[in-house]
Amino acid sequence: MLPGVGVFGTGRTVRVLVPLLQAEGFPVQAVWGRTQEEAESLAHELDIPFSTSQSDDVLLHPDVHLVCIHTPPPHTRQIAVKALGIGKNVISEQAATWTDACKMVTAARYYPQLMSIMGNALRFLPAFVLMKRLLGEGYCGTLQVCEARVYGGSLLSQSYGWAWEELMGGGGLHTVGSCIIDLVSHLTGVRAVRVHGMLRTFVRQGGTGGGGIRSVTADDYACFQLLMGGGVVCSVTLNFNLPGANLHEVMLVGSSGRLIARGTELYGQRSGMQEEELLLSDSGAGSEAGPAVRGLVAMVTQLRLSFQAQEDRRSWARSPVSMAASFEDGLYVQTVVDAIKRSNRTGEWESVEVKTQEVDPNHNHHNIAK
Numbered sequence: 001m002l003p004g005v006g007v008f009g010t011g012r013t014v015r016v017l018v019p020l021l022q023a024e025g026f027p028v029q030a031v032w033g034r035t036q037e038e039a040e041s042l043a044h045e046l047d048i049p050f051s052t053s054q055s056d057d058v059l060l061h062p063d064v065h066l067v068c069i070h071t072p073p074p075h076t077r078q079i080a081v082k083a084l085g086i087g088k089n090v091i092s093e094q095a096a097t098w099t100d101a102c103k104m105v106t107a108a109r110y111y112p113q114l115m116s117i118m119g120n121a122l123r124f125l126p127a128f129v130l131m132k133r134l135l136g137e138g139y140c141g142t143l144q145v146c147e148a149r150v151y152g153g154s155l156l157s158q159s160y161g162w163a164w165e166e167l168m169g170g171g172g173l174h175t176v177g178s179c180i181i182d183l184v185s186h187l188t189g190v191r192a193v194r195v196h197g198m199l200r201t202f203v204r205q206g207g208t209g210g211g212g213i214r215s216v217t218a219d220d221y222a223c224f225q226l227l228m229g230g231g232v233v234c235s236v237t238l239n240f241n242l243p244g245a246n247l248h249e250v251m252l253v254g255s256s257g258r259l260i261a262r263g264t265e266l267y268g269q270r271s272g273m274q275e276e277e278l279l280l281s282d283s284g285a286g287s288e289a290g291p292a293v294r295g296l297v298a299m300v301t302q303l304r305l306s307f308q309a310q311e312d313r314r315s316w317a318r319s320p321v322s323m324a325a326s327f328e329d330g331l332y333v334q335t336v337v338d339a340i341k342r343s344n345r346t347g348e349w350e351s352v353e354v355k356t357q358e359v360d361p362n363h364n365h366h367n368i369a370k
Contacts, residue, residue, distance in 0.1 A: 002307050003089065004029040004063040008055070008079055009070030010042045016293055017068065017300070018046045024304040029063045032071075059083055068119070069093055072162040073169025076100065080116070080327075081107045089115035091303075094178045094330060096169040101327070101334040102356055108327040115306075118325035121295030122183045124302060127266040127279050128295075129323070131252065131259050132187050134278070139268060140254025143188060146234040148180050151247040155240050156206055160214045164206065170218030172238040173199060173340060177222055178333045179292075180236055180250075182325050187252065190229035191332060196349045197224030197340035202241050224340045227349075248291050264294045299324070331356065 005026050007014055010033045018028050030050040033039030043051035050061065058064060059082060067083040069076055069092040077100035080092045084107045095101045108116035122128060135143065155163060155172060162168040169175070185191050199219040206216055220241055226234040251260045257270040259278075266279040289297075299321075306319040325333075332354050339350040 002026045002304060003065035004061075005066045005068060006030040006032070006058040006061055006064035006088075007048075007068045007070070008032045008058065008075075010034070010038045011070060013070050013296075014042070014068075015046070016296060017070070018048065020297060020300040021068075022047075024300050026066070026300075026304070027063070030058045030061045032058045055079060055082075059086060059088065065089060066091070066115070070119075072096075073100075073174070074162065077103055080104050084108065084111045084114055084116060087111075087114065091115070091117055091119050092327075092330075093119050094169070094174065095334065096167075098331070098334050098338055101331040104327045105331050105356055115321070116327050117321060118182070118327065118330045119299075120179045120182050120325045121292060121299045122179050123186050123295070123323050123325060124298040125261075125264060125291050125295035126298060127261045127264055127291075128183065128187065128250075129298075130266055130279050131250075131261055134259060134268065135187060135252060135254075139257050139270070140252055140259060141256030143230075143232050143252060143254045145253040146184055146188065146228075146232060146251070147253075148184065148234070148236045148250045149247060150176055150180065150237075150249075151239045151242045151245040153240065153243040153245065154203065154220065156203065156216065156218075156220075160206070164214065164216045164218055166217040166219065171199075171201075171220070171222075172240050173197075173219050173222040173224075173337060176240075177224070177236065177238055177340075178337055180238075181226070181336050182329055182333050183250070184226070184228075184234050184236075185329075185332070186323075186325070187250075188228060188232055190232055191354075192226040192228055192234070192336050192339075192352045194227040194349045194351055195224060195336060195339045195343055197222065197343045199341070199344045222340075224343070226336070246290065261291075264289075264291055 002025050005028045021028055028048050031043050031048045036053045039051035066089045069079050073096035076095045080090050083090045157163045163170040200221040201219050204216050205213050222238040224236050249262050260267045264281050267275050268278045269275040302320040306321045335354045339352050343350045
């Protein structure tokens with residue numbers, strides 16, 4: 001039997017995720033919203049039996065055994081840590097700070113029998129699954145260069161909120177760049193050693209409502225380079241000042257070929273040969289969805305398979321979601337993000353050193369802010 005799910009958040013991702021979970025047979029039992037009105041509205045819209053604005057009401061719900069966290073980053077850690085502490089499996093978005101990420105890692109280590117994974121669905125996108133397999137089979141030869149470009153419209157919420165504030169986890173680097181950083185390491189099998197980056201905030205003010213004009217500190221443009229283990233060089237450009245644009249491209253170049261994921265499709269070219277179509281989008285329902293949504297569809301399917309096979313194995317590491325990012329991967333990503341921010345301030349290359357802050361695994365398990 002699939003576990004009951006409790007969802008934290010009422011944003012666009014939750015509105016996509018809940019129907020996917022329900023279609024795969026997961027009973028979505030409870031939803032948390034910032035206000036009771038938000039929670040009740042979403043619960044009515046998506047046929048969720050219980051709604052609340054109190055965190056503990058979801059975490060302590062007797063029918064909730066899997067928690068999906070899609071809250072503002074400052075709330076992520078406290079929900080994830082407490083959920084693990086009371087025996088719930090957790091799928092979480094990126095935390096707001098390095099300290100928060102460390103505490104999530106410590107909790108995950110303390111409860112290894114529970115699922116604790118990051119929600120980067122790009123790892124599950126069929127184009128990237130195939131790209132990783134072909135790379136391992138030597139399609140590109142010796143890997144040399146990785147390039148990624150993501151262009152789109154503004155990431156700012158219409159009214160003032162966490163997305164406007166860099167210190168609260170807002171901005172393209174944290175929300176989108178973190179997924180690309182994780183994806184690159186997943187595909188290549190190596191991590192960043194040194195980084196160099198530049199961040200800009202071109203839209204510096206917003207809001208004309210009752211709150212007046214507010215300043216924006218979150219970046220809407222990021223360009224950074226990663227020197228990876230084994231000498232692989234990675235370059236990433238994120239630009240969210242292009243209304244109507246929808247570009248998501250990742251290219252891996254090696255000594256004897258290249259692989260390019262354009263949106264949800266994969267193309268390849270070996271030395272001396274023409275570019276070939278390796279994986280094209282199907283024409284079925286949802287075929288126009290972007291990489292994040294298509295990846296989420298695949299991730300939820302693998303999630304179902306993992307829980308259905310749970311009695312046949314003892315470790316999530318051998319389950320269908322073994323390709324998911326761990327909390328330790330989340331800590332690595334946060335370390336890289338922080339190094340890029342330092343580089344933006346200093347103008348210098350910065351080293352990436354992943355260190356885990358030792359904390360009491362029981363600390364704050366029962367101190368979650370409601």
